[in-house]
Amino acid sequence: MESKGIIKRIRGQDGLIRNYLGDFKFEFEKKEFKSSKKDGLSEDDIKEILNNYLISNGWSTQVAWGKSQGIDIVAFKGKERWIIEVKGCGSRSAMRVNYFLAILGETLQRMSDPNAKYSIALPDMKQYRNLWERLPRLAKERTGISIIFVNEDKQIEEVK
Structure with missing residues (x-):
């Protein structure tokens, strides 16, 4: 990571080596859709x-x-503004619960x-659908948050 400029390793006055963020720039580019079942x-x-879906819908x-x-x-579409927070599938059941709670918190903060x-x-996974169903209707109504389920066939379903 040091050779790529991501971190700088600097010895402090106490003799210990510490890691600091380096001078680097991330370059993000669109990637082709890649996923394995x-x-x-x-x-x-x-x-x-979602980006492709939104653009194709104006x-x-x-x-x-x-x-x-x-x-x-x-x-953005005209005067409309849509804020969407996204999480991936996660590798374990407990991780998915944490992702679900985190994404709700991130959305509320925004x-x-x-x-x-x-x-x-x-x-679009059974566990995420169950977590959404367990979220009280009152919470959904008061916040107005909807959920978008995306499957591996690129199908999108918005649920309120």
Whole structure:
């Protein structure tokens, strides 16, 4: 990582070597949709599918690819604004529960525009559907958050 400029290793006055972020730039580019049935959809797979869907339906988009900070997808159509947070499939059941809770928290923290539509997007998996069903109706109604399920055939279903 040091040779790539990602980190700098510097010896402190105490003699210990510490790691610091280096001077580097991430370059994100659109990648072709790649997923294997074995691994499930990654976060960027879902972003790519949603980005293509939104653009084909007249939305302009801003996508935070990779591990970029900020809102995952911001879409605009006329005066409409749609904020979408995305998570991938995760490798274990407990990880998926954490992803679900985290994505709800991230979305709530971004709810600053009373006129925007807010959604979370997850792979279409039984566990994520069950977690959404278990979320109280009152929470869904008061927040107005919808969920977008994306499957490996690039099909999208929004549920309120």
